[in-house]
Amino acid sequence: MKEKRIVKTLAICASVLVLSLIVTTAGLIARAANTPAQSNEPGQERQDWPAYGGAPENNHYSKLAQINRSNVKRLAVAWSFDTQEEGGLQTSPIIVEGVLYGITPTQKVFALDAATGKLLWKFDSGIRGTQPDRGLAYWANRKDKRIVVGVMNFVYALDAATGKPISSFGNGGRIDLRENLGREPAGSQSIDLTSPGIVYKDLIIFGGRNPETLPAPPGDIRAYDVRTGKLRWSFHTIPHPGEFGYDTWPKDAWKTSGAANNWAGMALDSRRGIVYVPTGSAAFDFYGADRIGDDLFANCLIALNARTGKRIWHFQGVRHDIWDRDFPSPPALLTVKHEGKQIDAVAQTTKQGFVYLFDRAKGKPLFPIESRKYPPSTVPGEVAASEQPLPTRLAPFARQRLTEELLTMRTPEAHQWAVEKFNQFRSEGQFFPFSVGKDTVIFPGFDGGAEWGGPAVDAETGIIYINSNEMAWTGALAPNTGENSPRAIYMSQCSICHGETMTGSPPAMPSLIGVGERLTPAQMATTIKNGKGRMPGFPNLTEDQSYAVISFLLSGESKELASSAPPPASMPYRFTGYHKFLDPEGYPAVAPPWGTLNAINLNTGEYIWKIPLGEYPELASKGQKNTGTENYGGPIVTAGGLLFIGATNFDKKFRAFDKSTGELLWEATLPFSGNATPATYEVNGRQFVVIAAGGGKDPKSPSGGVYLAFALPQESPNTTSSSRLEH
Numbered sequence: 001m002k003e004k005r006i007v008k009t010l011a012i013c014a015s016v017l018v019l020s021l022i023v024t025t026a027g028l029i030a031r032a033a034n035t036p037a038q039s040n041e042p043g044q045e046r047q048d049w050p051a052y053g054g055a056p057e058n059n060h061y062s063k064l065a066q067i068n069r070s071n072v073k074r075l076a077v078a079w080s081f082d083t084q085e086e087g088g089l090q091t092s093p094i095i096v097e098g099v100l101y102g103i104t105p106t107q108k109v110f111a112l113d114a115a116t117g118k119l120l121w122k123f124d125s126g127i128r129g130t131q132p133d134r135g136l137a138y139w140a141n142r143k144d145k146r147i148v149v150g151v152m153n154f155v156y157a158l159d160a161a162t163g164k165p166i167s168s169f170g171n172g173g174r175i176d177l178r179e180n181l182g183r184e185p186a187g188s189q190s191i192d193l194t195s196p197g198i199v200y201k202d203l204i205i206f207g208g209r210n211p212e213t214l215p216a217p218p219g220d221i222r223a224y225d226v227r228t229g230k231l232r233w234s235f236h237t238i239p240h241p242g243e244f245g246y247d248t249w250p251k252d253a254w255k256t257s258g259a260a261n262n263w264a265g266m267a268l269d270s271r272r273g274i275v276y277v278p279t280g281s282a283a284f285d286f287y288g289a290d291r292i293g294d295d296l297f298a299n300c301l302i303a304l305n306a307r308t309g310k311r312i313w314h315f316q317g318v319r320h321d322i323w324d325r326d327f328p329s330p331p332a333l334l335t336v337k338h339e340g341k342q343i344d345a346v347a348q349t350t351k352q353g354f355v356y357l358f359d360r361a362k363g364k365p366l367f368p369i370e371s372r373k374y375p376p377s378t379v380p381g382e383v384a385a386s387e388q389p390l391p392t393r394l395a396p397f398a399r400q401r402l403t404e405e406l407l408t409m410r411t412p413e414a415h416q417w418a419v420e421k422f423n424q425f426r427s428e429g430q431f432f433p434f435s436v437g438k439d440t441v442i443f444p445g446f447d448g449g450a451e452w453g454g455p456a457v458d459a460e461t462g463i464i465y466i467n468s469n470e471m472a473w474t475g476a477l478a479p480n481t482g483e484n485s486p487r488a489i490y491m492s493q494c495s496i497c498h499g500e501t502m503t504g505s506p507p508a509m510p511s512l513i514g515v516g517e518r519l520t521p522a523q524m525a526t527t528i529k530n531g532k533g534r535m536p537g538f539p540n541l542t543e544d545q546s547y548a549v550i551s552f553l554l555s556g557e558s559k560e561l562a563s564s565a566p567p568p569a570s571m572p573y574r575f576t577g578y579h580k581f582l583d584p585e586g587y588p589a590v591a592p593p594w595g596t597l598n599a600i601n602l603n604t605g606e607y608i609w610k611i612p613l614g615e616y617p618e619l620a621s622k623g624q625k626n627t628g629t630e631n632y633g634g635p636i637v638t639a640g641g642l643l644f645i646g647a648t649n650f651d652k653k654f655r656a657f658d659k660s661t662g663e664l665l666w667e668a669t670l671p672f673s674g675n676a677t678p679a680t681y682e683v684n685g686r687q688f689v690v691i692a693a694g695g696g697k698d699p700k701s702p703s704g705g706v707y708l709a710f711a712l713p714q715e716s717p718n719t720t721s722s723s724r725l726e727h
């Protein structure tokens with residue numbers, strides 16, 4: 001039975017290989033494509049930023065050119081809006097007809113006069129959001145204008161003029177994403193909307209964030225009627241019996257397996273009516289003995305008919321993912337000149353540092369993708385895919401294999417320490433399965449390469465701009481012992497991030513040692529139920545189980561469960577934790593660059609420029625400048641010749657580069673790091689560039705939630721205004 005399935009899987013691999021080899025790169029012409037942006041948004045296209053990513057194409061591109069290479073040096077704060085909350089922001093606001101719509105760190109939704117930053121309305125659902133909420137969607141039909149926005153597991157339709165929920169939408173103005181997933185009880189499902197839905201005609205299409213451990217609901221892609229909130233179609237990323245891809249999983253996986261979800265957002269070709277949906281790995285991320293097979297449509301770029309949800313084509317980037325190699329960014333649509341022809345294309349970036357480029361109508365790769373062989377897993381029960389696809393012509397934008405030569409030289413002591421550590425690791429490059437008892441290097445790390453900010457593509461030139469992390473992380477598997485104890489729950493559900501000994505991997509994953517001194521049991525229970533930051537909620541744990549884990553956190557000892565409820569699914573192997581390979585002083589143990597910004601011409605596949613992005617202020621002041629740092633949040637590119645990006649975790653800078661050369665033309669220091677994608681728009685003849693600054697990724701700096709809009713100074717003085725959100 002299993003053998004048969006694997007044979008079939010290989011047949012699929014082989015056909016992909018043949019298909020990809022047909023594509024050759026001969027005859028590419030290094031010339032700009034010169035195609036206009038294809039936005040089908042009515043009217044305000046030139047001035048507005050009406051969708052997450054700027055347009056349904058998600059190109060992060062604006063035709064505005066008032067702010068340009070020659071005057072960007074004079075850019076100054078025009079207004080700022082302080083949400084008066086802590087916690088950080090990943091939100092990229094949208095701007096429609098002079099109104100900016102944004103979200104606070106606890107997921108209150110607000111509207112501002114986009115020219116002045118003055119608050120127009122604020123909507124508080126009563127739910128305290130505890131996860132990232134990266135954006136909003138706008139839909140209009142004549143006078144009916146709506147903001148559709150996620151608040152945790154709910155999606156609200158708000159009147160764009162007043163911020164009031166539209167009561168005819170869903171259940172009193174909202175829908176619950178936990179429903180209609182085919183898993184009961186709905187209230188125990190963990191799914192939250194972290195990237196916004198995408199609008200096609202009168203539909204709004206959603207993915208969601210699902211847990212990385214089981215139980216997890218399936219990552220169904222769902223379209224709802226934007227007027228009524230009724231479910232119109234579902235695409236099963238874990239196929240049901242009879243559906244394409246069903247035979248790439250064990251036969252009951254569709255009932256028990258989870259995730260394969262779209263958490264990073266989508267892109268839409270409105271003219272063709274195709275939505276492009278990148279997905280993440282299946283749960284559990286690191287051990288897949290219960291999901292032997294390729295696991296379609298996990299780790300796929302899927303092109304779906306936006307009207308019906310029917311699959312048109314797909315590409316699977318990682319077969320049977322056991323490394324958490326989600327597609328981490330929304331795709332970007334552009335037109336390239338390829339072998340003398342104009343081709344409408346879709347670009348997809350990855351955590352590994354790859355760029356894939358496909359003809360977006362048919363899914364044919366425009367640069368070759370080759371299947372390579374990899375060794376089997378040595379972990380009992382696991383069957384790793386024997387081959388994985390790799391792009392061979394488009395060079396990766398991050399280093400691929402950590403070797404001793406690439407270790408830090410920051411100080412002789414740090415280098416020595418790194419060499420000793422490194423010698424205990426396996427470091428063989430991409431797609432080498434984890435083993436038991438020895439750490440394997442993941443480079444670039446679990447957070448890319450590319451991340452959720454996504455790339456920008458210049459509609460005028462066909463150049464893609466990608467910011468990238470270049471950190472090494474390590475991981476290993478260990479046998480899971482104990483079944484019913486609080487300790488077992490901790491080990492199966494929590495240790496993946498907080499570590500076996502609760503030390504976590506700060507700053508990304510906090511230590512839980514002494515957590516009782518910081519938080520009350522009730523506060524911990526809320527965090528466990530709802531999640532926080534990048535921690536998913538665990539609504540599957542009963543209250544008793546949750547308090548059992550809390551007592552385990554407080555005492556470090558195991559107490560027997562008071563509850564008769566079944567324990568959550570437990571795997572024979574667990575992940576020993578997301579460990580960043582940092583030196584004893586907390587800096588990356590690899591040599592710089594630790595973060596980069598890359599410009600690649602997608603007509604030719606050639607790099608135009610590549611620079612380090614960001615620095616550690618305290619290292620820079622000692623002469624170690626331009627190291628690059630971890631960065632989250634994407635760039636935007638404009639007809640004014642500029643590329644704007646915040647993103648850097650430690651220096652809090654917002655920068656403008658010459659998009660043709662990578663030369664730094666302007667920078668400003670934000671109150672908190674701008675870990676969010678900016679947006680640009682024009683109101684009353686004045687161009688603004690806005691970014692959400694919330695920080696939260698540097699443990700040494702406080703977090704907040706401020707939106708800042710920059711513009712060229714006007715003639716009259718006193719043009720800077722600031723406003724605050726009332727409590």
Ligand code: HEC
Nearest residue numbers: 493494497508509510524527528532533534535536538549
């Ligand atoms: C996917 C990774 C992940 C998993 C799994 C996870 N956590 Fe967390 N946890 C985090 C992160 C990241 C934070 C910090 C969130 C923030 O402050 O933004 C956190 C924060 C917490 C906090 C608050 C710590 C503090 O000092 O404020 C507690 C308590 C906690 N987690 C407990 C748990 C328990 C119990 C489990 C298992 C049931 C669990 N976590 C599973 C990632 C995870």
